[in-house]
Amino acid sequence: MSAEAIEAVQHTSGMIEPMRYTSGSDEYDVIHLGGEAAAVVPLDEFRRLKALEEAAPQEALEEAEATALYAKNREWEAEGRPGAMSHEEATRFLLGEAE
Structure with missing residues (x-):
């Protein structure tokens, strides 16, 4: 945010x-x-969104999830990528060499 x-x-x-x-x-x-x-959100809006989700085709749901993930990533980048690791830190972590 x-x-x-x-x-x-x-x-x-x-x-x-x-x-x-x-x-x-x-x-x-x-x-x-x-x-x-x-x-x-208001309960009526939540119910409407749930009804839309249940009626939507799978392809539309997958597209909506991708759009939401992209928006989350843009917000994370705008915040300065808090919690992000450098490539070297990530490599050490994945190889079990992190302190």
Whole structure:
């Protein structure tokens, strides 16, 4: 997520306040629980999306998944690739030579 798309995350009294996420003309609240990020959407919108997913042909679902993965990668690159390893670090890790 770009810095412009995020307002803040505040942890107060065990409550989690959502961040704002902007994608195109859409805005969503995003919460983080258990290492996963989740968009907060109205229940009617969620039901509509589930119905579309169930009715869509497999090819359309695969294309949508690829588009979503590409968008996630663009956001990761825009954030400066946090957590990324250099080629040398990845090679050492994969060969079991990492410290």
